[in-house]
Amino acid sequence: MRIELDFISVLAEWPMLMKGVAWTVGLTAVSTVLGLALGIGLAWSRVHGPLPLRAVAGSYVEAIRNTPFIVQLFFVYFGLPALGIRLSPELASIIAMVINLSAYATEIIRAGIEATPRGQIEAAMSLALKPGQIFTHVVLAPALQKVWPALVSQIIIVMLGSAVCGQISTEELSHAANLIQSRNFRAFEVFIIATLTYLMLAMALRRLLNWLGTRFLFGR
Amino acid sequence: MDKLEPLLAIQGLRKSFGDNEVLKGIDLQVQAGEVIAIIGKSGSGKSTLLRCINGLETFQAGTLTVDHQALLHHDASAMRNLRQKVGMIFQSFNLFPHLRVGQNIMLAPGLVKQTDKITAETQAHKLLQRVGLGEKFDAWPDQLSGGQQQRVAIARALAMAPQILLCDEITSALDPELVGEVLRVVESLAEDGMTLLMVTHEMSFARKVADRVIFMHQGRVHESGTPEELFSHPQTAELVQFLSALH
Amino acid sequence: MVDFSIWDIFRNLLLALRWTVVLSLIAFAGGGLVGLTLLFARLSPSKIVQSFALVYVQVFQGTPLLMQLFLAYFGMALIGIDTSPWLAASVGLTLYSSAFLTEIWRGCVAAIPKGQWEASQSLALSFFEQLRYIILPQAFKIAIPPTVGFLVQVIKGTALASVIGFIELTKAGTMITNATFKPFLVYSCVAVLYFALCFPVSYFAKQLERKVRRGQA
Numbered sequence: 249m250r251i252e253l254d255f256i257s258v259l260a261e262w263p264m265l266m267k268g269v270a271w272t273v274g275l276t277a278v279s280t281v282l283g284l285a286l287g288i289g290l291a292w293s294r295v296h297g298p299l300p301l302r303a304v305a306g307s308y309v310e311a312i313r314n315t316p317f318i319v320q321l322f323f324v325y326f327g328l329p330a331l332g333i334r335l336s337p338e339l340a341s342i343i344a345m346v347i348n349l350s351a352y353a354t355e356i357i358r359a360g361i362e363a364t365p366r367g368q369i370e371a372a373m374s375l376a377l378k379p380g381q382i383f384t385h386v387v388l389a390p391a392l393q394k395v396w397p398a399l400v401s402q403i404i405i406v407m408l409g410s411a412v413c414g415q416i417s418t419e420e421l422s423h424a425a426n427l428i429q430s431r432n433f434r435a436f437e438v439f440i441i442a443t444l445t446y447l448m449l450a451m452a453l454r455r456l457l458n459w460l461g462t463r464f465l466f467g468r
Numbered sequence: 469m470d471k472l473e474p475l476l477a478i479q480g481l482r483k484s485f486g487d488n489e490v491l492k493g494i495d496l497q498v499q500a501g502e503v504i505a506i507i508g509k510s511g512s513g514k515s516t517l518l519r520c521i522n523g524l525e526t527f528q529a530g531t532l533t534v535d536h537q538a539l540l541h542h543d544a545s546a547m548r549n550l551r552q553k554v555g556m557i558f559q560s561f562n563l564f565p566h567l568r569v570g571q572n573i574m575l576a577p578g579l580v581k582q583t584d585k586i587t588a589e590t591q592a593h594k595l596l597q598r599v600g601l602g603e604k605f606d607a608w609p610d611q612l613s614g615g616q617q618q619r620v621a622i623a624r625a626l627a628m629a630p631q632i633l634l635c636d637e638i639t640s641a642l643d644p645e646l647v648g649e650v651l652r653v654v655e656s657l658a659e660d661g662m663t664l665l666m667v668t669h670e671m672s673f674a675r676k677v678a679d680r681v682i683f684m685h686q687g688r689v690h691e692s693g694t695p696e697e698l699f700s701h702p703q704t705a706e707l708v709q710f711l712s713a714l715h
Numbered sequence: 716m717v718d719f720s721i722w723d724i725f726r727n728l729l730l731a732l733r734w735t736v737v738l739s740l741i742a743f744a745g746g747g748l749v750g751l752t753l754l755f756a757r758l759s760p761s762k763i764v765q766s767f768a769l770v771y772v773q774v775f776q777g778t779p780l781l782m783q784l785f786l787a788y789f790g791m792a793l794i795g796i797d798t799s800p801w802l803a804a805s806v807g808l809t810l811y812s813s814a815f816l817t818e819i820w821r822g823c824v825a826a827i828p829k830g831q832w833e834a835s836q837s838l839a840l841s842f843f844e845q846l847r848y849i850i851l852p853q854a855f856k857i858a859i860p861p862t863v864g865f866l867v868q869v870i871k872g873t874a875l876a877s878v879i880g881f882i883e884l885t886k887a888g889t890m891i892t893n894a895t896f897k898p899f900l901v902y903s904c905v906a907v908l909y910f911a912l913c914f915p916v917s918y919f920a921k922q923l924e925r926k927v928r929r930g931q932a
Contacts, residue, residue: 251793314867314913315906316874319885323902326892330899370524371562371621375576375628376551378544385575389566404777411779415878422781435789443782450777 258437261428268424269445275338275420276407276453279345283406284399286346287353292383294354295361305354312351318412320344325416341413341420349406356398360391396461403457404450411446421445473536475500475663476521476632481530483516490516491527492687500631503664505674505695508684509710514667517684518634521665522554523547535631552580555625559637561617563609563624569596570605573624580628588627595623599653615646619653626657633657635666671714675699683707719895721904728904731887735912738873738883741805743866746812753817758824758846768817775814781875783807788879804876812869819865823858824850860924867913867920874909884908 290309293301312320324347325340335343364387372382392399414423425442429435476498483491490513498504506514519525520532523539532539535553540546564572573592577583583591596602599619609617618638625633635654639647651673658664658677668674674681675695683691683698685706691698702708756768775783787807791798827850835849877886888905892898 310914310917311906311910314917315909316871316885318874318877319888319902319906319909322885322888322898323906326898327902328899330897365562367558367560367562368564371556371558371564373524374522374551374554374556375624376548376580377576378548378579381579385579386564390564393566408777408779411781412875412878422779436786436793439782439785439789443778443786446779446782447774447777 253437254434255437255441257432258428258434258441261432264424264428265421265441265445268419268421268442269449271338271418271420272407272410272449275341275345275410275413275418276403279342279349279406279410280403282342282346283349284353286350287357288388290350290354291357291361294358296379296383309351309354312348313355317344317348317409318415320348321412321416337413337416337418340416341410341418344413345406345410348409349402352402352405353399356395356402357391360393360395361387363394364391393461396458400454400457400461404453407453408446408450421449472499474498475502475535476665477531477533478521479531481517481520481527481532483513483520483525483527490687491520494530494687494689496682496689498632498663498665500663501661502680503658503678504666505678505681506665506667506684507669507671507674507681507710508690512684513687514684515636518556518636518665518667521632521634522551522556524556548580552628553630554632554634555628555630556634556636557618557621557625557638559641561609561614561621561641563617563620565609567609568605569601569607569609569612569620572609572620573627576624577627591627592623595626596620598626598656599623600649613646614642615649618642618650622650622653622657632663632665635664635668637667637669639668639670669714671699671711683710685710719891719897721900724891724895724897724901724904727891728884728887728901728908731882731884732908732912734881735870735873735883738804738808738876738881739866739870742808742812742873743869745805745809746816746869747862749809749813750816750820753813754820754824755846757817757821760842772814772818775811776818780807780811780872781878783811784875784879800876800879800881803879804873804881808869808872808876811872812865815865815868816862819861820854820858823854823861826857827853856930857927860920860927863916863923864920867916870913870916871909 290305293305294309297305321340321344324344325335325337328335328340368386368390369382372386377386410420411422413420414426417423421442425438429438432438474497476496478494478496481491481494482489494513494517506517508514516525520527521534523541526541534550537546537550539550563569564575567575570589570592573595574583574585574588577588577591578585593602593605596605599622601616601619601623604612604616604620609620612620621638622633638654639650642650647670651670654664654666655673655677666674666678678695680692681695681698682689683704683706685704691702691704691707698707699711702711753768753771756764759765784803784807787810788798788800788803791803791806796802831849831853832845835845840848873881873883874885876883877889880886884905888901892901895901
């Protein structure tokens with residue numbers, strides 16, 4: 249039995265693959281910024297908010313964490329139009345990714361917030377800072393610093409999960425791979441190349457996020 | 469001559485943690501510029517009393533007035549006004565680790581008093597000079613020794629121009645050789661007329677700098693008087709025992 | 716046009732739910748066995764074996780599960796195996812689970828204080844005896860909560876098997892949506908069913924974690 253692998257015809261389609269990579273990176277970037285912002289807001293509300301808000305946020309987190317991302321994506325893209333909300337594949341992907349990341353980020357950031365030493369807060373209170381000022385200037389940065397590795401891992405998980413978005417025709421990497429293999433029938437080779445590309449993206453993303461954390465969060 | 473209105477007036481203060489009554493009726497009056505040293509065994513309620521004065525602890529009975537303002541626990545903005553007048557230095561310094569020394573000092577004036585950046589920066593430099601750390605403006609807190617961190621904490625509290633400074637065992641967490649540099653700063657503050665309430669174990673310092681010493685025992689002011697009176701002529705058995713245990 | 720009631724939809728989804736559960740258990744059990752083998756590889760004194768296990772974990776954790784399932788499907792076909800969605804999904808999810816489980820367990824072993832290794836070594840136990848009698852029993856206890864927690868990830872992972880044609884809950888949802896034109900209702904039911912499966916497991920894992928932490932205090 250001879251197995252003939254033809255990677256050349258796959259690599260010849262590198263423009264399409266690059267376009268897919270660009271889309272994957274773009275989707276991830278936008279979703280990360282929005283997802284972290286939402287996660288910080290939700291984490292704050294779970295720690296400091298009134299009871300009804302805490303309950304809603306808590307239910308939201310549990311609902312997202314206990315359902316698969318693909319179902320969330322299908323719900324946003326196929327389900328919402330029944331309510332009159334029609335979204336492009338890209339917008340639906342971003343919304344689903346933001347919702348997904350924020351639910352996990354909330355728990356991670358909440359752990360960081362709750363680990364703030366009591367003395368820091370007392371010192372800030374003694375300096376007459378308002379609760380909102382204490383959160384923004386004293387609690388948040390050290391909390392994010394503490395949980396940054398866990399957040400980075402979660403962001404990478406979301407980036408890898410974006411492969412599913414190709415199923416609703418978002419033009420990211422897995423979609424490009426599917427297109428290529430439907431044309432040259434080299435499914436195995438195409439997916440090997442795509443998988444290796446994802447692996448490199450994951451490694452690069454980890455490096456980038458670690459550097460960003462050091463540069464902007466930790467201040468040194 | 470009329471007696472001056474006290475800057476800080478405490479009457480009948482009672483404080484419990486659950487079933488445990490820690491402060492059993494405190495009466496205390498402090499005039500502007502006075503330096504009060506509070507001494508006593510651990511568990512006598514010294515730190516709790518201090519923390520009641522700036523509202524970090526609530527109390528169940530009694531009144532507490534700072535600069536003619538009664539302390540209102542439920543009024544958040546009244547509490548913030550109080551904390552602009554009453555500063556606190558902690559045993560564990562509590563510097564903000566993610567901000568440089570200068571930024572630590574400038575944070576509160578900028579946010580609370582809306583001081584502009586240039587004024588705040590100039591003031592921060594001046595305060596650092598005052599505590600002997602003029603060159604450490606850009607240092608990170610964890611690059612400093614304990615004594616240096618505590619001096620920065622003092623500068624940070626002074627940046628809010630408080631009328632009263634509460635010092636909660638501010639040298640207890642320091643290595644012995646670093647205690648002196650902090651006490652020298654406190655002494656200079658006293659000389660400049662700052663009203664100070666210090667919970668301390670540094671008896672020789674209290675003797676030298678305090679106008680009045682208060683000995684607390686089991687949640688009450690057990691004895692009160694000048695350093696000379698308390699240290700050389702203790703009236704109660706408990707104070708005698710406390711002082712002898714120190715030697 | 717035939718009008719479908721909610722119960723019709725639910726009934727069909729429940730039937731498909733069976734396969735979600737079966738696939739999850741296969742992947743979890745299979746992944747556990749492979750993961751255990753990899754754990755020994757990670758702990759082995761041979762650098763080559765260790766590196767293999769390390770690379771294995773990094774590849775499976777650094778690539779999308781969807782790609783892994785595609786590769787299982789097309790890869791096995793390439794070497795002449797008659798691939799069905801069942802086989803591809805089982806193999807793909809098993810390997811995926813094994814990587815994560817071995818990493819979880821390695822973390823638990825690493826959490827055992829070095830003193831335990833040193834003490835058992837001083838008692839002249841061999842490497843495998845150390846593992847078997849001293850280290851693994853202790854690691855096992857703290858490994859239970861995160862392992863149970865990972866089952867939730869496996870259940871969610873089975874949803875991707877729908878893409879390679881495996882008929883489970885998500886695929887059934889897609890098919891029923893195409894038949895009923897009620898995507899909002901159908902996918903809501905699908906989500907509710909996944910939640911009904913996953914939430915008790917998550918909750919149980921959290922309870923276990925609390926018990927273990929209390930036991931350590």
